[in-house]
Amino acid sequence: MSASGGTKAIVAALVANLAIAVAKFVAFLFSGSSSMLAESVHSLADSGNQALLLLGGKKAKREATPQHPFGYGRERYIYAFLVSIVLFSVGGMFALYEGYEKIKHPHELTNWYWPVGVLVFAIIAETFSFRTAIKESNVLRGKRSWKEFVRHAKAPELPVVLLEDLGALVGLILALGGVGLALLTGDSVWDGVGTLCIGILLILIALVLAAETKSLLLGESAGVEETEKIETALVDGDTVTRIIHMRTLHLGPEELLVAAKIAVRHEETATEIAAAINAAESRIREAVPIARVIYLEPDIYSETEAAKGPDLDATPGGPTPSDAGH
Numbered sequence: 268m269s270a271s272g273g274t275k276a277i278v279a280a281l282v283a284n285l286a287i288a289v290a291k292f293v294a295f296l297f298s299g300s301s302s303m304l305a306e307s308v309h310s311l312a313d314s315g316n317q318a319l320l321l322l323g324g325k326k327a328k329r330e331a332t333p334q335h336p337f338g339y340g341r342e343r344y345i346y347a348f349l350v351s352i353v354l355f356s357v358g359g360m361f362a363l364y365e366g367y368e369k370i371k372h373p374h375e376l377t378n379w380y381w382p383v384g385v386l387v388f389a390i391i392a393e394t395f396s397f398r399t400a401i402k403e404s405n406v407l408r409g410k411r412s413w414k415e416f417v418r419h420a421k422a423p424e425l426p427v428v429l430l431e432d433l434g435a436l437v438g439l440i441l442a443l444g445g446v447g448l449a450l451l452t453g454d455s456v457w458d459g460v461g462t463l464c465i466g467i468l469l470i471l472i473a474l475v476l477a478a479e480t481k482s483l484l485l486g487e488s489a490g491v492e493e494t495e496k497i498e499t500a501l502v503d504g505d506t507v508t509r510i511i512h513m514r515t516l517h518l519g520p521e522e523l524l525v526a527a528k529i530a531v532r533h534e535e536t537a538t539e540i541a542a543a544i545n546a547a548e549s550r551i552r553e554a555v556p557i558a559r560v561i562y563l564e565p566d567i568y569s570e571t572e573a574a575k576g577p578d579l580d581a582t583p584g585g586p587t588p589s590d591a592g593h
Contacts, residue, residue: 273424274324276400280428281317283396284310284435287389294385297378300449301369302442303385305362305462309438309469310389312358313431316350320424323347327519337560340519341484347423348480354431355473362466369459379450386443393439397432404429419490422520423480434472438465489515489523493555497525500550501563506531506543511566515558524560525551530568540565 291307294300323346331338404425408416417426445461448454489497494515501510513527529547531540548561 273403273422273428274321276396276403276425276428277317277320277324279399280396280432281314281321283392284314284317287385287392287435288314290385290388294381297381299374299377300382300446300458301365301374302445302458302461302465303382305365305465306386306389306438306442308361308365309358309435309465312353313435315357316353316427316431319346319350319353320427324424337518337524338522340517340522343423343520344480344483347427348477348484350427350431351473351476351480354476355470359466359469359473362462362469364466366459366462366464366466369462370456371459373455373459375455379446382446383443386439386446390436390439390443393432393435397429397436400425400428400432417475418479421483421487421490421517423483426479427476430472430476434468438468441465441468483517486516489517489525489555489558493523493557496554497551497558500554501527501529501547503543503547503550506535506539507547508532509568511568518560521557522560523555523558524562525558526562526564528564528566531565533567 288307288310291303291310295303295307320343323343326346327339327342329339329342404416407420407422407425411419413429417429420426441461441464445458445464448457448461488494497515498510498513501507501513507529509530511528511530513525515526516524518524529544531543535543544563544565547563551558551561
C-alpha cells in the first residue's frame, strides 16, 4: 500500500467521523435517543482509531536500531490490532449496554427531527469517506475480490478503514431504522433495538479485524505473485541451478525478508559463488522492490538427500512438504 493512499483515506475518515460525532452527540442531547448516543460514541471511537493508524504509520518509519535491527515496520500491525480492540470495547460493548438499558427503561423521543437530520448528514459524510477508501483500495486491489483484498492485504490501514466505514454506514441505517420505528409506533423500545444491532455489528467487525491483524502480527509470507517473482529471479540456470528451500516474511507492509538455500554447481569457486549470490540479490530486488533483507545460503544439491523428504530441522519451522532436500 502506498503511504499517500492510505493516509488520504485515513484523514478523510478522521475528518468525517469527528464532524459526525459532534453532530450525533448534539442530536442525543436534544432528543434523548440512545441510538444517537451509541452512534456518537461509535464515531468518537472511529476517530480515535484513525488517530491510532496515523500514529502507527509514523512510528513505523523509524530507522532500525541495534535492538531492533529489522526496523519498526510491524508498528502498523500493532496499531491496527489496537483499533480492533477499541472498536470492540468502546464501540460495540457500549452500544450493547446502552441498547439494553434503553429496552429495559425506555424513554420517549423528543425533538425527533434532530436525530433524523443528523443521521442523514452522517450518511452523506460517511459515504464520502467510504468512497475515498474504495477509490484508494482499488489501486491496490487489482482483480481480487473485496473479500480477498481484506483477507490478504499486507498493509492493514485500508482494510481497517474500509470495514470501519462500511460498519458506520450500516450502523447509521440501523440507527435511522430504530428511530423511525420508534416514531412510527410510539414505542421507544425500537430505539434500543437499533442500538443493540449497532453493538452486534461493531463487535462482528472488530472480530474480523482482530483475526486479520493477528495473522499479520504472527508473520505472513509474501503473496503468491511475489513468491513466484522471487523464485524466477533466484535461479539463473548457470551458477544457481535451483532453490532447495525458501522462506519469506513480511517485516512490515512494505518490507520483505527473503531467506533461501540455493543449489550451486560443485565446480564453482568461492569467488564465482559470491558473485552469483550478489547477482541473485540484485535480480530479486529488481523483481520485488520490497524484498529489502535477503539471506542466501549456497549448497550442493543431492538427489539422494532430496529423496529422503523434507528435513524439519533444516530451517526454523522446517521446510514445507513441497520443498526439496539437499
